[in-house]
Amino acid sequence: MKILLVGEYSRLHNSLKEGLLALGHEVTLVSTGDGFKSFPSDVLLQPKYDSGFSKKVKVLFFKLFGINITSKALKNEFFQNKEKFQGFDVVQLINESPLGILPKHEKEIISFLKKSNKKLLLLSCGTDYLSVKYAFEKKFRYSIFTPFFEGKISEKEFFPVLKYLKPEYKDLHQFVFEKVDGIIASDLDYDIPLQGNEKYLGLIPNPVNTEKLKFKPFASEKKITIFHGINRANYFKKGNDYFEAALEKLQQKYPSKVEVITVENIAYSEYIEKYNAAHIILDQVFAFDQGYNALEAMAKGKVVFTGAEKEFLDNYNLKEDEVCINAIPDVDYLFRKMELLILNPEKISFISINARKFIEREHNYISIAKKYLAFWETS
Structure with a gap:
């Protein structure tokens, strides 16, 4: 099977790729490396204008024209490599916003992936509209919203999470759910909000490559x-x-x-x-x-x-x-x-x-x- 994995959080897709390769499948991973964590990727899309003087230019450009040049540049970089993202049996998105760019640009990329490949799957992993809405409505006993409700985090500081409740992200959520052939949760924090959805296939625990992780038995020490x-x-x-x-x-x-x-x-x-x-x-x-x-x-x-x-x-x-x-x-x-x-x-x-x-x-x-x-x- 020929598989394309889109996006990366905490090495999940890298470990899944290793398992799939061990089973004889052909796998390509495209991502931004998950920021400062710098995870490896077969096709690494590198966000621009995010530091130094170029970041100031980005902010000015947004104020003057309302355009996010980082998001636009990353979308353009994806399409410059579009021949690498066609003809797969399965494409899996790690999130509704797998590349972390503006919803309108994510939609263009997801539409292309849907048209250019056989199956499109969504992995519910990381903050998205459904899990954020569930937590915001206090359906969990506690959640990432608890410190926000307690006033420890300002609305501005919590924007990276709160943004998923905005109309454009709700629209992205609905768009993705219509496009995908199925949805998988990576752990219980995402499984619980998905219960009852007709496209929800179920929970698959995170893959861990234990061959690369050596077990070190505990030895009693002074400290x-x-x-x-x-x-x-x-x-x-x-x-x-x-x-x-x-x-x-x-x-x-x-x-x-x-x-x-x-x-x-x-x-x-x-x-x-x-x-x-x-x-x-x-x-x-x-x-x-x-x-x-x-x-x-x-x-x-x-x-x-x-x-x-x-x-x-x-x-x-x-x-x-x-x-x-x-x-x-x-x-x-x-x-x-x-x-x-x-x-x-x-x-x-x-x-x-x-x-x-x-x-x-x-x-x-x-x-x-x-x-x-x-x-x-x-x-």
């Missing part, structure tokens, strides 16, 4: 190392303020037992290198299921604080704290969970081993690639 990676633009959205407050309490009480590594806005390759030495990884608070970074860390045997709500435990028939730690927006709770691990290192070893087994069982990149193929064939 337990905790890694906290921050994407400053998503600081409150990921609940980093709760993690930082809990870490401060922990370091004050156990200065001789804990070492904390904090990094901000670094490329994926450097991020991975930094967290390899850690025993505990602080991922995100406002989620019901694990995102991609958490899964890769779990594959390496890290104890990850991430989304692991009751819905997740029930779905995979797991017990609380069996494969990871459910992170919730409660500083005292997070502190107590960290303290329990610091004082009982054997629990770190227990969760570490279980985390690796869970990833091998539920997220193996080849098994997951087979599930995608089955969904694509029936769509």
Whole structure:
């Protein structure tokens, strides 16, 4: 089968590509590299006018003429390479806005992909109209909107999320849902809002290439190392303020037992290198299921604080704290969970081993690639 994967978040499409290649399929990945994370891509579309003097020109141009030259330039770059995006059996979009450009430009690209290939599929992964609307209406117990509702984030700062509720993104959502042959969710945070949609094929867990991720058994050491990676633009959205407050309490009480590594806005390759030495990884608070970074860390045997709500435990028939730690927006709770691990290192070893087994069982990149193929064939 000849497959085109459009867009990239947190290495998901790269891992799926590796699984598909291992099964003998032909795969092309086109993306922008997911910003500063710089993920690899067969066709890398590079946003222009996003830094330095050129960014000032972009802002001025928008004020004078109402034109986003970055979006327009990226759309033009796509069509300059259009011969590379035709004749595929399956095209999968990672999101309703897979290249992160203006809805009108995304529509032109998606229309072209629909006309030039056999099947068009949508992966519900990352913020989109439906998941944002569901969270905004407070249908989740808590969500990425919680800090916004609490006044921690201004409307201007939260625009990257709120924009999905605007008419042009609602229109893009409806346009994409009409065009695609089927929709797949990457985890429970996207599965739940999609329930009941006639084009929804179901949930397929994120693929993880465990062959590239070496498991490191926990060895009792003088200090337990905790890694906290921050994407400053998503600081409150990921609940980093709760993690930082809990870490401060922990370091004050156990200065001789804990070492904390904090990094901000670094490329994926450097991020991975930094967290390899850690025993505990602080991922995100406002989620019901694990995102991609958490899964890769779990594959390496890290104890990850991430989304692991009751819905997740029930779905995979797991017990609380069996494969990871459910992170919730409660500083005292997070502190107590960290303290329990610091004082009982054997629990770190227990969760570490279980985390690796869970990833091998539920997220193996080849098994997951087979599930995608089955969904694509029936769509």
